[in-house]
Amino acid sequence: MPHLTADDPAVSWKELSKAAIELGRELADDVDTWLVVSTQWFTVLGFQFQTAEHPHGVHVDENWYAYDYGELEYDLHTDPTLTECWIDSTAAAGFDVHRTDYEGFPIDTGTIAAMMLLNPGGRKPVASASMNLYAGPELMTTLGECASLAAVNSGKRIGVVAVSGLSTGVHQQWLRPQDERIFSEQHDTWNRRILELLGTGRVNEVLELREQFSQAAAADSQFRAINFLAGTGLLTAPGDVRAYGSVWGTGAAVVHWTKS
Amino acid sequence: MVGHHVNCVPRSTGVSVEPIFPHLFRYHYDFQTDVELAHAIADSAEGLGLTVGRMTNPRLRVDYATIGSLHLVNDSWDIPVVSLSANNNPYFYSDAPQDQMELLGEATRTAIEATGRRAIVIASNSLSHMHWDREPDPPEDMSAEHIYNQHQYQWDMHLLEALRSGLGPDDLRSIISAHIEATASETKAGSLTWMLSALGWPVMPADVLAYGTVIGTGNGIVEWDMGKSMIS
Numbered sequence: 001m002p003h004l005t006a007d008d009p010a011v012s013w014k015e016l017s018k019a020a021i022e023l024g025r026e027l028a029d030d031v032d033t034w035l036v037v038s039t040q041w042f043t044v045l046g047f048q049f050q051t052a053e054h055p056h057g058v059h060v061d062e063n064w065y066a067y068d069y070g071e072l073e074y075d076l077h078t079d080p081t082l083t084e085c086w087i088d089s090t091a092a093a094g095f096d097v098h099r100t101d102y103e104g105f106p107i108d109t110g111t112i113a114a115m116m117l118l119n120p121g122g123r124k125p126v127a128s129a130s131m132n133l134y135a136g137p138e139l140m141t142t143l144g145e146c147a148s149l150a151a152v153n154s155g156k157r158i159g160v161v162a163v164s165g166l167s168t169g170v171h172q173q174w175l176r177p178q179d180e181r182i183f184s185e186q187h188d189t190w191n192r193r194i195l196e197l198l199g200t201g202r203v204n205e206v207l208e209l210r211e212q213f214s215q216a217a218a219a220d221s222q223f224r225a226i227n228f229l230a231g232t233g234l235l236t237a238p239g240d241v242r243a244y245g246s247v248w249g250t251g252a253a254v255v256h257w258t259k260s
Numbered sequence: 261m262v263g264h265h266v267n268c269v270p271r272s273t274g275v276s277v278e279p280i281f282p283h284l285f286r287y288h289y290d291f292q293t294d295v296e297l298a299h300a301i302a303d304s305a306e307g308l309g310l311t312v313g314r315m316t317n318p319r320l321r322v323d324y325a326t327i328g329s330l331h332l333v334n335d336s337w338d339i340p341v342v343s344l345s346a347n348n349n350p351y352f353y354s355d356a357p358q359d360q361m362e363l364l365g366e367a368t369r370t371a372i373e374a375t376g377r378r379a380i381v382i383a384s385n386s387l388s389h390m391h392w393d394r395e396p397d398p399p400e401d402m403s404a405e406h407i408y409n410q411h412q413y414q415w416d417m418h419l420l421e422a423l424r425s426g427l428g429p430d431d432l433r434s435i436i437s438a439h440i441e442a443t444a445s446e447t448k449a450g451s452l453t454w455m456l457s458a459l460g461w462p463v464m465p466a467d468v469l470a471y472g473t474v475i476g477t478g479n480g481i482v483e484w485d486m487g488k489s490m491i492s
Contacts, residue, residue, distance in 0.1 A: 043280050045395045045475070058319060062345070063261040065317040096394045102282045104275040106321055134393065170261055172311050172347075248262065 001165070001247040002061055002113045006069040010180035012245025012252070017117060019243035019254040024118035031159035033079040034119055035086070035147055036128040037228050038163035039221040040110035043130040046096025047143060049087050050128045052105065053078055061109045074112040079125035082158070085150035086127055093142050100130075110163035118161065127158075137210065137227040144231020160232050164225035166191040166251030167217035175248065183249035190217040191244065191251035198255055201238035203230060217251070234259050263311030264364050265345035268298045269318045272341075278324040284399060287327050294340035297379075300371035301342060308363045313345075325384040333382060344368070346449045358433070361450030365457020372458070381458045383451035387419060387478035388412035388443035395475070408476035415442045416478035420468050423482055429461035443478070459484055 003009065004017040041048070056075040064070030091097045111128055119126070127150075129143065144160075151158045167190060169183025182188040190213055197206045206213075206226055214222040229235055234257050242254040271292055278285035302312045326343045347360065372379045390412055396404035407413040419439045422432060433453075440448045447453070456462075462484050469481040 041279070044391065045280070045393060048280075060317050060320040062320065062323075063265075063313075065315060065320050066313065071317070071319070098283075098395075100282060102277050102286060104277045104286065104321075105282055106277060106279050108279075132393075172262055174262065174311065174313075 001250065001252065002064055002069040002072055002109050003247050004069075005072065005113055005116055006067065006177070008068075008177055010177035012180055013177070013247060015243045016245055016247070016252055016254055020114070020117035021120075023242060023254060023256055024120070027118075027159050028124070030157060031124055032156045033082050033125045033127055033158055034115065034161055035082065035151070035158040036111050036114065036126055036161045036163060037131055037143070037147075037225065038108050038110035038114070038128070039131050039165070039225060040108035040163065041128070041130040042133045042221070043098075044133050046098060047090060047132055047135075048098045048100045048130040049083055049090075050076075050078055050101075050105075050107070050126075051080070051083055051087075051099040052101040052103075053080070055105070055107050059107060059109065059112050064109075072109065072112045072116065074107060074115065075122040076107070076115060077122055077125045079127045079154075079156065082125075082127040082150055082154045082156045085154040086129065086147055089146035089149040089153065090129075090143060093146055095139075095143075095146075114161055114163045118159070124159075131221060131224070131228075133221075135224070137207075137222070137224050140224045140227040141231035144228040145233070146231075147228075148232045148234075160229065160234055162225040162229050164223070165220035165247075166194060166223075166253060168220050168250050169218060171249040180246055181249065182246040182251065187217045187251055190219075191253070194223075195241050195244055195253055195255070198239040199241045203235045203239075220250075229257075261347070263313050264305055264347050264360070265313040265315050266298050266302045266305075267293055267320075267322070267341075267343040268295055268302070268314045268316050269293055269320070270295050272318065272322050274319075274321055276322055276324050276327045281399075285324050285328065287324070287331070289322060289327050289337075291330065291337050292340045294342050294377070297340075297371060297375050297377055298342045300375050301344070301368050304367035304371045304374075305364055308367050310360060310363055310367065329382050329384045333380070339380075344454075346451055346454070358436075358450055358453040361454040362457045364450075365454040365459075368454070368458040369460060381455050383455035385446035385449055385451040386474070387416045387439070387445055387447070387480055389446045389477050390444055391474075391476040405473055406476070407473050407478060412443050412476075412478055415439050416471070416480070419445075420471065420480055420482070423466040424468055426463055426465040428463050429456070432456065432461070446477075459486060462486065464488075 061070045167187035240256045244253040273290045390408040467483045
């Protein structure tokens with residue numbers, strides 16, 4: 001959600017934004033390339049990989065266009081080596097892969113907002129892939145494994161970013177920042193339960209609960225981002241839950257894992 | 261995501277690159293909006309209690325389905341347009357509530373009548389929506405193009421026959437709902453319901469002009485000629 005870049009943020013947006021910015025600063029020296037999967041770049045035929053050398057421009061979000069945070073400048077540099085390695089490993093795993101290199105291609109809000117916070121100024125290159133709308137959790141795990149293999153094959157130190165959300169109940173009114181609140185108590189309870197499990201290293205329990213969480217709290221893209229992250233092999237230690245709050249009613253968090 | 265959006269930009273120009281099929285659809289568009297009608301629809305929708313967004317940012321990319329539909333219907337682009345969003349998630353876990361799209365249709369009809377416009381109402385969505393997860397090479401390889409399965413085809417035919425037979429609104433609502441359940445139809449996003457509501461749920465036979473598949477999904481071109489209805 002682009003709200004984390006707002007000029008006049010709600011308290012929760014500000015906390016989430018601060019956590020992401022600080023995390024980006026902490027990791028900057030240890031990351032060669034940010035490897036990004038965003039649920040907002042969704043596809044239906046296999047996986048698409050951004051291969052344009054220098055995607056840049058101004059992105060206007062279809063829903064938030066009337067707000068300062070609905071119009072985002074972006075300036076990304078693709079890491080061609082890592083991206084090609086990721087394409088190769090994903091194709092070798094049997095997936096349909098597509099290179100995406102088109103002027104005017106609509107980079108999604110999630111990727112742009114995440115990179116604005118973690119990678120301001122586009123200092124580090126990016127490798128990004130779409131999320132297939134219909135890929136089951138096991139396929140997302142494989143995409144994560146392929147990402148990890150690509151990092152090894154390319155020799156790059158990667159910072160893996162899954163741009164997703166927790167519960168997705170959205171308030172169906174135009175809100176002022178001071179009116180920000182979670183959509184429902186049930187969603188809040190579910191979000192906190194999931195974060196508690198992630199924060200105590202019980203990823204397998206989250207994987208088991210994923211479908212139930214999806215049904216009960218309309219988790220973003222059925223929370224398959226966790227399968228992708230698990231596939232990278234990075235979730236071996238407890239997650240560091242840096243922030244949790246709501247964005248227009250949806251559940252949002254910044255969680256960081258350092259590979260043990 | 262929030263509310264229903266009405267494009268109120270007087271002149272929309274830009275490039276619409278389709279995010280899923282960018283290799284097939286990159287369109288330079290340039291069209292005029294009927295701003296008076298756009299605001300009238302927004303006013304009417306708000307009057308019915310809907311949350312509305314009046315989209316006035318000229319840099320917003322117009323979506324491919326709007327552009328594609330308008331190109332096919334009128335490639336001279338010489339008739340002004342009002343484009344509306346569909347606030348409905350057509351994918352996983354959607355229980356497909358259609359009530360707001362019914363209201364949006366009512367608001368559209370009210371605004372058209374109030375402004376005295378002669379309008380063509382266009383809804384863009386597929387019928388059955390199960391599709392292949394791989395694209396043939398080339399994408400136009402017609403040996404690979406056919407319906408996803410017979411079940412989907414039969415349900416599409418069932419819906420089209422219902423539209424052809426001129427059923428009343430209650431029957432149509434019921435069949436549309438059953439079709440969504442059976443085929444993961446894109447009508448779940450509410451476009452068809454909005455259009456029928458905007459037309460006042462006409463009890464007249466629809467003219468099914470074409471049916472075909474796209475990567476396995478079912479698609480129809482269906483017309484309700486309200487002028488013909490009034491003449492008869």
